[in-house]
Amino acid sequence: MFSIQQWFAKDDEFLALLKESADAGRSSIQALKAILKNPTDQPSLEAFIDVRRKDKIITVRIAELLARTSITSLDPEDIEAISNALYKIPKTVEKFAERHSACGAMLREVDFSRQVALAEQCTDIVATMIQALEKSQFEEVNATNQKLQIIEGDADKLMLQLLQELYKSAHPTLTIIIVKDLYELLEKVVDRCRDVGNVVANVVLKHS
Secondary structure: OOOHHHHOOHHHHHHHHHHHHHHHHHHHHHHHHHHHOOOOOOOOOHHHHHHHHHHHHHHHHHHHHHHHHOOOOOOOOHHHHHHHHHHHHHHHHHHHHHHHOOOHHHHHOOOOHHHHHHHHHHHHHHHHHHHHOOOOHHHHHHHHHHHHHHHHHHEEEEHHHHHHHHHOOOHHHHHEEEEEEHHHHHHHHHHHHHHHHHHHHHHHHHHH
């Protein structure tokens, strides 16, 4: 079995950019925790916009490098697939923040912490997977991907529980509709992380 480190010998920039993109997902979750911990009527979305813009630049940079590179250690479509999957994480978090900020006054009593905790775990695991990819640690990639699958299952169960609690609550109908939408967006963050895990695991499997 050849080392993925050999394949990436001339692709350090690709790996560095993928790691930055994974860190962008983690940063977006930290920004989300901050606004949920200290709610205001007009929360600033600047942190989310900044993270997403930086990640977009990273994604474009990867695409430009691929366009100028005739030979890559991994298939160009695999690098692009990982990049695109990573970009969707902070983008989805930003979408949640936008909708939450628009309805903040109606959501004072709604607790999103359990879903955010799962999303935080997932973004940490995604970052670990990208680091493991760089270090040729195939077993760690597979192990961390299994963790993502487990957390994604836990997120599905939590979603069902939250909806049951929501439908039994005394919230106005409009609030229930809004909260359901926000719950689904947070679950989608976990799904986005799972998607990254699947892509990375498949890339490693293909080249092992």
